[in-house]
Amino acid sequence: MNLKSITLGQYYPVESPIHRLDPRTKILLTLALMVAVFLVRSLVGYALLLGFVYLAARIANVPFKLMMKGIKPLRFILILTFLLNLFFTTQGNVLFHWQFITLTDQGLKLSVHYSLRLMFLVICTSLMTLTTSPIQLSDGLEILLSPLKAIHFPAHELAMMMSIALRFIPTLLEETDKIMKAQMARGADFESGNLIARAKAMVPLLVPLFVSAFRRAGDLAMAMEARCYHGGEGRTRLRVLKFTRADLYAALAVAGLLVLIILEGRLLPAGWLL
Amino acid sequence: MTEERIKVEEVSYAYEEGAAPVVKHVSMDVRPGEFVAVLGHNGSGKSTLAKLMNALFVPTEGRVYIRGMDTADDERLWDIRREAGMIFQNPDNQIVATVVREDVAFGLENLGVPHEEMLGRIEQALRTVGMSAYAESAPHNLSGGQKQRVAIAGILAMRPSCLIADEATAMLDPSGRAEVLQTVRSLCREEGISVVWITHFMEEAALADRVIVISDGEIALQGTPREVFPQVERMRELHLDVPRMTALAARLRAAGMPLSDRILTVEEMTEEVKAALCPSN
Numbered sequence: 066m067n068l069k070s071i072t073l074g075q076y077y078p079v080e081s082p083i084h085r086l087d088p089r090t091k092i093l094l095t096l097a098l099m100v101a102v103f104l105v106r107s108l109v110g111y112a113l114l115l116g117f118v119y120l121a122a123r124i125a126n127v128p129f130k131l132m133m134k135g136i137k138p139l140r141f142i143l144i145l146t147f148l149l150n151l152f153f154t155t156q157g158n159v160l161f162h163w164q165f166i167t168l169t170d171q172g173l174k175l176s177v178h179y180s181l182r183l184m185f186l187v188i189c190t191s192l193m194t195l196t197t198s199p200i201q202l203s204d205g206l207e208i209l210l211s212p213l214k215a216i217h218f219p220a221h222e223l224a225m226m227m228s229i230a231l232r233f234i235p236t237l238l239e240e241t242d243k244i245m246k247a248q249m250a251r252g253a254d255f256e257s258g259n260l261i262a263r264a265k266a267m268v269p270l271l272v273p274l275f276v277s278a279f280r281r282a283g284d285l286a287m288a289m290e291a292r293c294y295h296g297g298e299g300r301t302r303l304r305v306l307k308f309t310r311a312d313l314y315a316a317l318a319v320a321g322l323l324v325l326i327i328l329e330g331r332l333l334p335a336g337w338l339l
Numbered sequence: 340m341t342e343e344r345i346k347v348e349e350v351s352y353a354y355e356e357g358a359a360p361v362v363k364h365v366s367m368d369v370r371p372g373e374f375v376a377v378l379g380h381n382g383s384g385k386s387t388l389a390k391l392m393n394a395l396f397v398p399t400e401g402r403v404y405i406r407g408m409d410t411a412d413d414e415r416l417w418d419i420r421r422e423a424g425m426i427f428q429n430p431d432n433q434i435v436a437t438v439v440r441e442d443v444a445f446g447l448e449n450l451g452v453p454h455e456e457m458l459g460r461i462e463q464a465l466r467t468v469g470m471s472a473y474a475e476s477a478p479h480n481l482s483g484g485q486k487q488r489v490a491i492a493g494i495l496a497m498r499p500s501c502l503i504a505d506e507a508t509a510m511l512d513p514s515g516r517a518e519v520l521q522t523v524r525s526l527c528r529e530e531g532i533s534v535v536w537i538t539h540f541m542e543e544a545a546l547a548d549r550v551i552v553i554s555d556g557e558i559a560l561q562g563t564p565r566e567v568f569p570q571v572e573r574m575r576e577l578h579l580d581v582p583r584m585t586a587l588a589a590r591l592r593a594a595g596m597p598l599s600d601r602i603l604t605v606e607e608m609t610e611e612v613k614a615a616l617c618p619s620n
Contacts, residue, residue, distance in 0.1 A: 134530065200437055232437045235479040281432045288433035291393050291425040293417050293449040301451050303444035303461075 070076045082311055083125035083196045087305050088205030091193045098189040101323050102182050106330035111181050113329065117322050118188055123323040125196050135191040136184050166168035192311040203227040204304055221297025229285070237278060244273050274316075342407065343368040344501050344533040345392055345423065350401035351556075352387055360399065361387045363556040369501065372531040374524065376538060376547035376564075380578045384610040385537050386555035389505040391426045392535060406500060421450060424494030428506040430486035431479075438483075439489050440465065440474040457496075464496035467530075468522050484515025488522055495526070501533045502526065508540065512606070520546070541582045545603045552577060568601035584608045 076174045085092075091153035098114075105111055136143070150172060157171025194202070212221055245255065248269055255266050344366060352362040359428050360463055361384040369375050377386040392548040394410040405423045407446045408415040424545050426448075427433045434441040443461045452460070465471045478486060494502060504523065508516040520543055527534045536547060544550050550567045552560040554577045568574070568581045571589045580586070588602040588611070598611050 173448060228437065229435060232435060232478070235477070236431050239479070256530055267384055281429075284427065284429055284432035285435070287390075289435060289445075290424075291395060291420060291427075292435075292446040292497070293420045294445070295417065295449065299451045300448050301453060301457070302448055303441055303454065305454055 068225060073206055075191065076199070077127050077131065079126045081124060081126040083121065083192075083315075085311065086196075086315055087306050087308050087312050088201040089209055089314055090195050090304060090308065091197050092202070092205050092209060092295075095189055095193040097185055097319050098118075098192075099322060101319075101326050102185045102189065104323070104326050104330060105182075107333050109333060110329045113322065113325055117318075118185075118192060121192055122286075125192070127192075127195050129277045131195065132188055132191045135187045139187060141184065143183055146183060147176045147180045150179055154329050199231055199302075200228055204302075204306060220299070225297075233281070236281075237274065239321070240277060241270065241274055270294060281335045283315070288327055341405070342371075344371055344373075344406060345369040345535065346402075346404040346606040347388075347391070348392060348402045348404070348478060349523060350388075350398040350403055352384075352396055353398050354389060356399075358530050359557050361556045365553075365556070365558055366401075367551055367558065369533045372527060372535045373531055374527045374536060374546070376544035376550045378538065378541070378544050378550060378579060379453050379553035380539065383553045385553045386552065386557075389425065389503050389535065389537050392501075392503050392580045393423050394419045394460075395425075401532045402560055417450070421446075422499050423501040424499035425505065426487065426490045426494060427509045428509050430483050430490060430510065430578060433490050434478045434486060434493075438476060439470065439478060440491055442478060442489060443493045443496050446493055450497065450601075451462070460496045460498075461492075463491040463501070464573045464576050468492045469527070472480075483511045486597060487515070487519045491519070491522060491526075494497065499532065501535065503535045503537070505537050506539070507536075508538065508543065516540070516543075532567065539579075541580050545585075552579065554578075564603055565601045568603060 098117075101114065104112065118132065119129055122132055151168060152166065152172070154169055154172030154175055155167065157169035157174075159167055159169055160173070161168040197205070203224045207220050210220035210223070224234060245253075249255070253266060253269060255263065255270070256264070257263075346449050347365055347367045350362060350365050351360045352599055353360040365383075365388060367375075369523055377385050377388065387396065391398055391410070391551045392405065394403075394405075394416055397411050403410040406421045408419050408422070410419055434442050435445050440461050443464055447457045447460060461466055461474075462471070465474055469489050470485065470492060473481065473485065473489075478489065481489065490507075491502070491562065502523065507523075508519050511519065523536065524546065526532045536543065538544055545568065547564060548565050550561065551558055552567065552574070559577050560570065561571065566586045569589075571581050571586060574581050581589075582603050584602050584607065585600075588598045588608065592598050592600070596612075597615050602608050602611055
């Protein structure tokens with residue numbers, strides 16, 4: 066494992082108009098897209114959505130395959146959702162009946178709907194996480210959540226924690242590597258044995274790692290205080306987020322999609338292609 | 340300006356009430372542009388003394404003033420920490436951000452400096468420590484010495500008048516150590532920043548304007564390096580070394596060679612030995 070070239074999260078670092086969008090725009094538009102997923106009534110709507118995300122992936126310079134990859138870890142949940150809806154829906158016309166198994170047209174519709182919805186939810190969020198660096202995401206979230214400070218929601222603290230975590234991931238990985246080598250030099254074996262044996266072997270790795278992480282946390286807190294850190298109040302920021310014309314276009318595109326999907330639900334005769 | 344930048348008056352400090360103090364009745368001051376080295380073996384209280392100067396700790400007894408501001412005064416806390424910047428031993432554990440220039444900005448963000456002003460200050464601070472080329476780098480890809488320079492830039496951007504370095508070179512390799520020390524010395528000479536340099540490296544202390552030796556929380560010796568280091572025996576009693584050349588000179592002198600007791604560096608040693616061996620030249 067090359068520790069120096071590790072990438073964090075899913076971020077796919079290329080240049081594109083979508084990468085340059087304001088993270089706030091991307092977060093809000095992703096939410097809008099998720100709403101759109103739930104408004105879809107027919108296969109035509111899903112086709113629209115698919116076309117939209119495919120186009121977005123092209124503009125973002127992100128391989129479409131990479132976006133689909135997010136679905137893979139969900140395959141069991143997808144299959145389960147599909148089967149449960151298929152077998153346990155009793156409404157509608159019976160298509161097939163054998164002993165205790167009953168398949169209805171309604172059940173088939175629902176299972177296709179639910180699985181497609183799940184898939185599109187994942188694809189839409191990957192579109193955001195692939196094109197937005199974690200630090201930008203936390204900046205965006207901090208600002209979007211800042212109105213909640215009125216009810217004592219720690220928006221700034223969360224963002225700060227996130228950025229410190231990101232800062233220390235490479236440091237701690239390096240340290241893990243060091244401790245592992247030190248333990249291996251003394252005969253520790255991390256690779257063989259069954260799951261339980263391997264989990265046990267991790268203990269002498271995790272204990273020193275935790276101890277050092279706590280020590281680092283103490284040091285860092287002191288260093289931050291020494292540099293006048295006193296929470297989010299009265300703080301200015303080096304990274305300023307700015308809405309540009311591109312953000313407007315992106316918002317319009319998503320709004321257009323939403324309108325089309327709503328129209329599709331209203332205009333097409335009920336039950337047409339699902 | 341003759342006013343002291345840092346004034347420590349009869350300060351004692353104990354970590355807990357009733358516990359034995361780790362700093363006992365220390366008084367010292369640091370003048371503008373002065374480079375003061377604080378020496379002491381492990382557990383002598385030198386680190387605690389450093390933290391007292393940045394209001395991270397408040398004295399149990401006595402007072403610490405930074406440019407006339409009492410560190411016990413909560414109202415001035417952020418002014419004090421801005422004036423007396425502090426760098427720590429572990430270069431990794433004081434860098435907050437994932438990109439160098441954002442780390443330099445951290446202090447400025449905390450002070451509420453406007454965005455436009457920040458950019459210039461960051462640029463200037465990075466230039467001063469010679470790290471401009473790394474502005475967009477990730478800190479974990481830098482060497483230890485570079486990380487310490489970034490930490491120094493983070494302090495410099497806040498425009499402090501004092502820099503307190505708590506064993507800032509202890510975890511660095513020799514070249515990193517030289518690089519950091521040189522950066523700090525030039526800040527001291529060129530920008531007139533007062534430096535309190537806490538260390539256990541004698542060679543570093545030999546470059547200071549003044550050396551203060553702490554033992555068991557008390558000041559055991561102080562003066563210019565040339566006043567302090569020739570007291571080889573006294574330093575040994577305090578479990579401290581003297582610069583290698585000073586130690587060598589002391590032994591040669593004991594063996595009968597006519598050397599002065601003011602030798603600190605290799606160059607001075609060469610000169611004196613030359614003079615002693617070939618008096619005719």
